[in-house]
Amino acid sequence: MRTKPMRAVLSALGIAIGIAAVVAVIGIPASSAKALSDQLATLGTNLLRAEPGQTFGGQDAKLPKTAVGMAKRIGPVTSASGIGKTGKSVRRNDHVDENETSGLGVFAATPDLLDVLGGHVRDGRFVDSSPFPAVVLGSVAATRLGITGTGGQVWIDGQWFTVVGILDPMPLAPEIERSVLVGWETATERLAFDGHPSTVYVRAKDTAVEAVRNVLGPTLNPQQPNEVRVARPSDALAAKQLTETAYSGLFLGLGGVALLVGGVGVANTMVISVLERRREIGLRRALGATRRQVRGQFLAESVLLSGLGGLVGVLIGVAVTAGYSASQNWPAEIPLPAVLGGVAISMLVGAIAGAYPAMRAARLSPTEALA
Numbered sequence: 001m002r003t004k005p006m007r008a009v010l011s012a013l014g015i016a017i018g019i020a021a022v023v024a025v026i027g028i029p030a031s032s033a034k035a036l037s038d039q040l041a042t043l044g045t046n047l048l049r050a051e052p053g054q055t056f057g058g059q060d061a062k063l064p065k066t067a068v069g070m071a072k073r074i075g076p077v078t079s080a081s082g083i084g085k086t087g088k089s090v091r092r093n094d095h096v097d098e099n100e101t102s103g104l105g106v107f108a109a110t111p112d113l114l115d116v117l118g119g120h121v122r123d124g125r126f127v128d129s130s131p132f133p134a135v136v137l138g139s140v141a142a143t144r145l146g147i148t149g150t151g152g153q154v155w156i157d158g159q160w161f162t163v164v165g166i167l168d169p170m171p172l173a174p175e176i177e178r179s180v181l182v183g184w185e186t187a188t189e190r191l192a193f194d195g196h197p198s199t200v201y202v203r204a205k206d207t208a209v210e211a212v213r214n215v216l217g218p219t220l221n222p223q224q225p226n227e228v229r230v231a232r233p234s235d236a237l238a239a240k241q242l243t244e245t246a247y248s249g250l251f252l253g254l255g256g257v258a259l260l261v262g263g264v265g266v267a268n269t270m271v272i273s274v275l276e277r278r279r280e281i282g283l284r285r286a287l288g289a290t291r292r293q294v295r296g297q298f299l300a301e302s303v304l305l306s307g308l309g310g311l312v313g314v315l316i317g318v319a320v321t322a323g324y325s326a327s328q329n330w331p332a333e334i335p336l337p338a339v340l341g342g343v344a345i346s347m348l349v350g351a352i353a354g355a356y357p358a359m360r361a362a363r364l365s366p367t368e369a370l371a
Contacts, residue, residue, distance in 0.1 A: 001301065001304070001305065007269060008269075008305060010265075011265055011266050011269040011305055011309070012266075012305055012306070012308050012309030012312065013262075013309065014261055014262025014263075014264075014265040014266070014309070015262035015263070015265075015266065015305075015306050015309030015310055015313060015346050015349065015350070016262070016309040016310070016312040016313035016316060017262065017313065018256070018257075018260070018261070018262045018313065018346075019309070019310045019312075019313025019314055019316075019317065019342045019343075019345070019346050020312075020313040020314070020316035020317040020320065021317070022256070022313075022317065022338070022342060022345075023313065023314055023316075023317025023318060023320075023321065023334075023338050023339065023342050024316075024317040024320040024321050024324075026335055026338040027317060027318070027320075027321030027325075027332075027333065027334050027335065027338060028320075028321055028324055028325070030333040030334070030335050030338075031321060031324075031325040031328075031330045031331060031332055031333040032328075032330060033333070034330065034331050034333040035325075035328070035329075035330035035331060038331065045206070045209070045232070046203055046204050046205065046206050046209050047116075047117070047118075047172055047201060047202070047203055047232070047233055048201070048202045048203075048204060048209065048212060048213055048216060048230060048231070048232055049173075049199060049200070049201055049202075049230070049231050049232075049233055050063070050067070050071070050199070050200040050202065050216055050217070050220055050228055050229065050230045050231075051063075051198065051199050051200075051228070051229050051231075052198065052227060052228065052229070053226070053227050053228060053229045054227065055224070055227060061221075061224065061227035061228075062196045063082075063196055063197050063198070063200065063220055063221060063228070064196070064220065064221055065195045065196055065197075067082065067197050067200050067220040067221070068080050068081060068082045068110070068197055068200055070219050070220055071200055071202050071216065071219065071220060073219070074202075074204075074212055074215065074216070074219055075208075076204045076205040076207075076208035076211065076212050077202055077203065077204050077212060078203045078204065078205060079112070079115060079116045079202075079203045080116060080200060080201065080202045080203070081109075081110050081112045081113045081115070081116040081117075081200075081201050082110065082113075082197035082198075082199060082200040082201060083107040083108060083109050083113065083176075083179070083181070083197065083198060083199050084107060084108040084109075084184070084187065084193055084194075084195065084196060084197045084198050085105065085107055085198040086106045086107060086108055086182070086187050086191045086192075086193045087106075088106040088156050088157045088191050089101040089104070089106065089156070089157075090102075090104055090106050090135075090141075090145070090154050090155070090156050090180045091154065091155045091156075092145050092146060092147075092154060092155070093153075093154075093155055094155045094158075096155070102141075102144040102145065103144070103178060104140075104141045104144060104145075104178055104179065104180055105175075105178065105179050105180070106135075106156055106179070106180045106182060106187075106191070107179050107180070107181055107182070107187075107198070108181075108182055108183070108184045108186075108187035108188070108191075108193050109127055109136075109181040109182065109183065109184065110184050111126060111127060111128050111129060111183075113126070113181075113201070114126055114167075116201045116202075116203055117170060117172065117173050117176065117201055118170075118172070119167055119168065119170045119173070119176065120167070120168045121136070121165045121166070121167055121168070122139070122166050122167060122168045123149055123150055123165065123166045124136070124149075124150035124163070124164050124165035124166060125164055125165050126165055126181075127164070127165070127181055127182065127183040127186075128183060129183060129184075129185055130183065130185075130186075131183075131185055131186055131189060132162075132186065133159060133160065133161045133162065133182075133186060133190060134161060134162050134163075134164040134182075134183065134186070135154060135156070135161045135162070135163055135164065135180050135181060135182050136163075136164060136165035136166070136167060136180075136181045137163060137165070137166050137167065137180055137181075138167050138170070138176050138177040138178055138179045138180070138181070139166070139167055139168060139169045139170075139177050140177040140178045141177070141178055141179060141180050142166045147163055147166070148166075149166070150163050150164055150165060150166065151163065154180065156180070156182075156191065157190075157191055159190060161182070172233040173201070173233065175199070200220060202216065209232070213230055213232065216228070216230050217229075217230055262306075262309065262349070263306070263349040263350075263352065263353045264353070266302060266305055266306055266309075266349070266350055266353040266354065267302075267353035267354070267356065267357065269305070270298060270301070270302050270353065270354050270357035270358070271356070271357045271360070273298070273301070273357065274298065274357045274360055274361045277361075278364065281294055281361050281364050282364065282365075282366045282367070282368070283366075285364070285365070285366040286366040291362040291363070292362070294358075294361050294362045294364075295358045295359060295361065295362035296358075297358075297361075298354060298357055298358035298361045298362075299351065299354045299355065299358040301354065302350045302351065302353055302354020302357070302358070303347050303350040303351050303354065304350070305350060306346045306347055306349050306350025306351075306353065306354075307343060307346055307347045307350060309346055310342055310343045310344075310345065310346020310347060311343055311346075313342060313346065314339055314342040314343060317338075317342065318334055318339070321333075321334055322334075
């Protein structure tokens with residue numbers, strides 16, 4: 001390996017790439033899962049969301065005006081709030097085409113909404129019960145409207161509304177990120193809001209989430225409980241993580257293919273090494289080396305070559321995982337079995353790849369090798 005370092009490096013490179021791919025494919029989803037776990041631990045998995053479904057006639061249903069109050073009466077419910085769809089659109093100013101909505105909705109909101117959702121105001125304050133024309137923008141809404149701070153104004157239904165707050169991202173309620181929130185009373189007086197909530201958010205005790213989920217529909221709308229859809233936002237995040245895990249399985253297969261190619265490369269290198277070193281093999285056999293010793297020499301070289309490639313691959317895989325996790329603001333999670341297994345697998349591949357060349361070298365007789 002020292003006399004022909006370039007060939008050794010190129011042979012080990014295939015193993016290194018395969019192991020790096022395997023380690024990164026295991027490490028990156030593990031980091032994503034850890035980030036999701038930390039996020040859910042912060043946001044909580046006890047949030048439920050209720051929305052109106054459809055009537056038997058296929059029409060859009062409505063939640064009763066008393067829906068939020070009824071939700072708070074459920075024993076294990078710790079807090080509840082809601083938003084209401086006003087049907088109005090928002091524009092940056094009165095010169096923008098009225099059909100240009102930027103994909104944003106205008107919703108009525110109560111002051112306790114952020115407490116229920118676990119949200120935070122990035123700049124300014126949240127809506128209150130005052131009748132003044134003020135709005136709070138979700139993080140995506142602020143970006144699309146080109147607003148970076150409070151004090152500006154937006155145009156809603158022929159009226160100017162002052163931006164008093166901008167929210168941080170809200171993973172459990174992404175619809176809020178794309179919303180412009182107006183106080184409940186303000187929306188009723190200025191935007192002809194009918195008072196029916198379009199979404200009710202409920203926080204329940206951790207031990208009673210499923211029980212609350214089962215009774216939430218009949219409680220919010222006793223006359224038509226089938227017209228209420230109840231969802232658990234944390235389930236959507238978990239489903240997203242499951243999808244990412246499925247994709248990681250595909251890349252894990254590609255890493256295995258790269259490892260297989262690397263093993264073939266090592267085997268090819270060892271076969272060539274046996275052909276090139278026939279005289280050396282013959283001389284060693286003539287000086288008394290047994291077949292077992294010759295076989296062990298070539299097998300050890302193959303395992304060492306693959307082991308070094310695996311070690312380099314592990315280091316590359318760890319570096320890729322740490323770099324990608326840092327770019328996504330995730331905690332880097334490197335499973336120890338992936339690190340140890342990467343080196344072990346590479347050595348196993350080396351043993352398998354070097355078995356045939358080692359046996360071929362051991363079968364050479366001294367006279368044949370020296371001829």
